[in-house]
Amino acid sequence: RTPAGAGASCAGCHGDAAVSMRGVAARYPALELSTDLAAIAPARLLNLEGRINQCRSRHQGLAPWPAESQPLLGISAYVAMQSRGQPLQVSVDAAIQPYWERGRALYLQRSGQMNLACTHCHDRHWGDKLLGETISQGHGNGYPAYRLEWQGLGSLQRRLRACQSGIRAEMLPFGSPALVELELFLAWRAGTLAVETPAVRR
Structure with a gap:
């Protein structure tokens, strides 16, 4: 309407x-x-x-x-x-490469009081347990997703900010270029995983 x-x-x-x-x-x-x-x-x-x-x-x-x-x-x-079941198709050409590079750098950058980067959990320790939860591979192909802890829908940026809070780092503002660049890198990293939105997560 x-x-x-x-x-x-x-x-x-x-x-x-x-x-x-x-x-x-x-x-x-x-x-x-x-x-x-x-x-x-x-x-x-x-x-x-x-x-x-x-x-x-x-x-x-x-x-x-x-x-x-x-x-x-x-x-x-x-x-x-409407794209559910279709593979991710994020394009990383010469024009978008600088954004991808910054997203990758953020993914690999240690931060917060715990001095951790995304890669430490989601590349090196996925499948392990942390506080009773299984660490995921950190893919965003299901967002916006319904998370049980939220009791409602939330965006990938909300989840990324929760990770930043979890390692006691300063949370980037919603919509900040750095978060969107991180989303780009994560979409590329997920390869051709299918879109699952709206997924259900713990």
């Missing part, structure tokens, strides 16, 4: 989501650059939530939804669900 104050609904532009959105989520994060802004704005790396909010503000004339808000999580999960 058309939101109050909007010029169009999502379906008004995209039609049947089962057709138009098939495979879309599997390609994000991705570089986005509007041709009308090319002269004044550099390319930006956007995750799916960022792309949805860009579309909302640019084409509907509405304010972006806040991070972790129910409307943003809901529509992100709905769009991603």
Whole structure:
């Protein structure tokens, strides 16, 4: 439906989501650059939530939804669900390589009072137990996901921030370029795993 104050609904532009959105989520994060802004704005790396909010503000004339808000999580999960079962297809070409490099560096960087990096748990110790929980391989192909500890849907960035809190590191702000770059690296790292959104996690 058309939101109050909007010029169009999502379906008004995209039609049947089962057709138009098939495979879309599997390609994000991705570089986005509007041709009308090319002269004044550099390319930006956007995750799916960022792309949805860009579309909302640019084409509907509405304010972006806040991070972790129910409307943003809901529509992100709905769009991603149209790609369920499809392999991730994140492209890392020359243009996106610098973003991938920064995401990889963050993945490998020790931080926090515990002086740990993502790789220490999710590459070296996946399958082991930590506080009674099995350490995962750290793939994000199921997000937005329903986590039992949250009792609701949450984004991959919420999970990444929880990891940062767990190692007593400063949590990066929602939507920060560094978190989106980390999402890009994780999507690449997951290879051709299938989209599982909305997955259920502990």
